[in-house]
Every structure is written in C-alpha cells, then in structure tokens.
Amino acid sequence: MPYDTLEEQPFTETVTPAACSNHLRAVGDALYVIGGKWKLRVIIALGHGHKRFNELQRAIEGISARVLSNELKELELNGFITRTVHTQTPVVVEYTLTPYSATLKNVMGALAEWGYMHREKIINGK
Structure with missing residues (x-):
C-alpha cells in the first residue's frame, strides 16, 4: 500500500548521508x-541449557549436521557460544551460551513480537 504523505512513511527521520x-x-x-535461518534458533x-551436538540437531527441526556444524563454528567465533570438550571415553562435546549472548x-x-504480528496479519488478512 503506497503512502499518501511523507509523515506516514517509516524511517522518515532526516539524517546525513554519513x-x-x-x-x-x-x-x-x-x-x-x-x-x-538457523543462528537464532x-x-x-541453547537458552534451555547446554547441549551436545545431537541434542541440538534433534531440538532444531530440519537442520542438517553440516549446517549445524557451520552455524556452531560461526556462533563460537562471534562469542555467542562456547564449545567444551570433555576428554572422557567417549569424548563428549557440549555447547553453552556465553554471557555475551544475553545482549540479543x-x-x-x-x-x-513482530513475527507474531506478521503471522496474524497474513493468516487473518488484517
């Protein structure tokens, strides 16, 4: 739906190009x-407690092992999760959230909140 006036448009705050x-x-x-698709999931x-790889894969419906592995590496690199290796037999690897993840x-x-609103709009046409 087009906007009739400039006041109706989102993000109309005047800002410099910089x-x-x-x-x-x-x-x-x-x-x-x-x-x-996967990082926030x-x-x-992991917000429900530390998990091993297979537990995470079961908890996140539809994610492949390769994609999960890549997502975990990227989340660790950016400081959102830690990977802990327990050198018992068998070796156990657990993933946990870092305090930095709370910034999200x-x-x-x-x-x-926006997702709930959008789903309602699409389903009910409102």
Whole structure:
C-alpha cells in the first residue's frame, strides 16, 4: 500500500548521508552475525541449557549436521557460544551460551513480537 504523505512513511527521520551509511553498516554487521535461518534458533535452543551436538540437531527441526556444524563454528567465533570438550571415553562435546549472548535478548524479543504480528496479519488478512 503506497503512502499518501511523507509523515506516514517509516524511517522518515532526516539524517546525513554519513549517518545513513553508518546505520546501514551497523545493520549489515548485525545481520551478518545473526542473520540466516538457523543462528537464532541455535541460540534459542541453547537458552534451555547446554547441549551436545545431537541434542541440538534433534531440538532444531530440519537442520542438517553440516549446517549445524557451520552455524556452531560461526556462533563460537562471534562469542555467542562456547564449545567444551570433555576428554572422557567417549569424548563428549557440549555447547553453552556465553554471557555475551544475553545482549540479543531485546533483539530476539522484538523479532518474536513482530513475527507474531506478521503471522496474524497474513493468516487473518488484517
């Protein structure tokens, strides 16, 4: 639906080109780190406690082992999870959230809220 007036349009705050560029870069950085289909799902699954690889794969419906492995590596690289290897027999590897992952709480809450609203709009046409 097109907007009739400038006041109705989202993101109408006047900003300098440099501020706009900085904002776009920040959003791009955030999407690079947590974007995609699986990263936030992995974080949510780990929010219920530490898990081993197979437990995570069962908890996240539809994720392949290769994709999960890559997502875990990227989340560890960005400081959201830790990987702990217990050198017993058999070797056990556990994944846990770091305190830094808590910085995503407001982001995930806002995404969930928007997701509920959007689903309602699509299903009910409102």
